[in-house]
Amino acid sequence: MTVVxxxxxxPDVIPLRAIPLLSGxxxxxxxxxxxxxxxLGKTSASWAEVDDPESTxxxxxxxxxxxxxxxxxxxxxxxxxxxxxxxLLAAVALMDTLRRNGPWESTQTHATLRRYLLEECYExxxxxxxxxxxxxxxxxxxxxxxxxxxARIAADDPDHPFDIDDVAQSFTDKVTGRTPGxxxxxxxxxxxxxxxxxxxxxxxxxRGSVFDGVATTAxxxxxxxxxxxxxxxxxxxxxxxxxxxxxxxVEPGGDSVExxxxxxxxxxxxxxxxxEKRAGADGGAPSTRxxxxxxxxxxAADDEQAAVxxxxxAQPKSP
Numbered sequence: 001m002t003v004v005x006x007x008x009x010x011p012d013v014i015p016l017r018a019i020p021l022l023s024g025x026x027x028x029x030x031x032x033x034x035x036x037x038x039x040l041g042k043t044s045a046s047w048a049e050v051d052d053p054e055s056t057x058x059x060x061x062x063x064x065x066x067x068x069x070x071x072x073x074x075x076x077x078x079x080x081x082x083x084x085x086x087x088l089l090a091a092v093a094l095m096d097t098l099r100r101n102g103p104w105e106s107t108q109t110h111a112t113l114r115r116y117l118l119e120e121c122y123e124x125x126x127x128x129x130x131x132x133x134x135x136x137x138x139x140x141x142x143x144x145x146x147x148x149x150x151a152r153i154a155a156d157d158p159d160h161p162f163d164i165d166d167v168a169q170s171f172t173d174k175v176t177g178r179t180p181g182x183x184x185x186x187x188x189x190x191x192x193x194x195x196x197x198x199x200x201x202x203x204x205x206x207r208g209s210v211f212d213g214v215a216t217t218a219x220x221x222x223x224x225x226x227x228x229x230x231x232x233x234x235x236x237x238x239x240x241x242x243x244x245x246x247x248x249x250v251e252p253g254g255d256s257v258e259x260x261x262x263x264x265x266x267x268x269x270x271x272x273x274x275x276e277k278r279a280g281a282d283g284g285a286p287s288t289r290x291x292x293x294x295x296x297x298x299x300a301a302d303d304e305q306a307a308v309x310x311x312x313x314a315q316p317k318s319p
Contacts, residue, residue: 001053003070005079006060009089011036018056018078025055029064092164095148099156110150117146177204208285209273210234216269220261221248227265231272235289240296242268 004018011033014022022040030047037043051057051066057075059067071077098105124139151164178200181187205212210230216223224245232238245268250257279286279295286292 001056001070002076002078003057003059003067005062005067005077006032006036006058007080007082007086008060009086010080011060012039013080015078015080021056021078022058025052027052027055027057027066029057029059029061029066031061031064032058091144091148095145095152099149099152105149108149108153110153113146113149113153117150120146208280209276210236210285211269211273214269216262216266220258220265224261224265227269234287234292236272236286236292237289237296240293 002018002021004015004021007013008031012035026042027048028037028042028046032047048066051069053070053073057066057070061067100106120139120142124136124143127135127139147167148164151162151167155161155163176183178197179193180200181196182193187193207213210233211227214223214226214230218226228238228241228246231241242264245264248257248261275292275295276285278298279291286295
């Protein structure tokens, strides 16, 4: 006879081929919820302690002893088809259980998990560099754990809660909003996709500074590269950037190169923000090389005046 295997995540989804079989004699395993039976009109049905090989077996437990016996005997199997993401639902449920019952998980915060998130990102990068598919799969799972964990912690926030569904919706909203041409089939051109993405991103963010959204906690070299990329995209005259920003000198026993580079680039960012603010007060943020040079001109004049002052002070006084 036949085994009808339901998806435990979607017990109300019946495979089409199984529908005619459910009107006849059924053997029902204990994992099937009573509501499923009521929907099938089996108001007098009960869970079977003994299998009847001449009946259709309805279950959601592939490892049930009735299922194993029937499949070994060669019975037909009709199984509900899973969909991509089914395993994610199980992962969300597991994280919820750990958050509620785990003595360690229940005490964690976004701040206490910070170091683990950073470690998992670096380990994932190592897996990519090693070109190891198995390790890559494992490290992606570890990174997923961090996403699930932070979302579950956020769900407990008394003032501004959100959960994993909100996180997923945020992803969906962002990507669909920035890739309309690709998703609608209007085009499949890389340059057009990138332009649409950047234009819509700029419209969403409405940034007051070219550096808005730049993560200053990133490693110093990555931060420097991001800063220069933002400036290049804004047509900033990169030839005016102090070479100290783009060079690193490592000395044994010297100060932390990482921290020195971070301090320099942060100071440079603050300087550019001041230039933007000054330009904004005069009519608008600079967006062309000429506009940037004009906005930077007062700084150049100040530097020149300071140099002249230094030079005059260094001249010997006449008798």
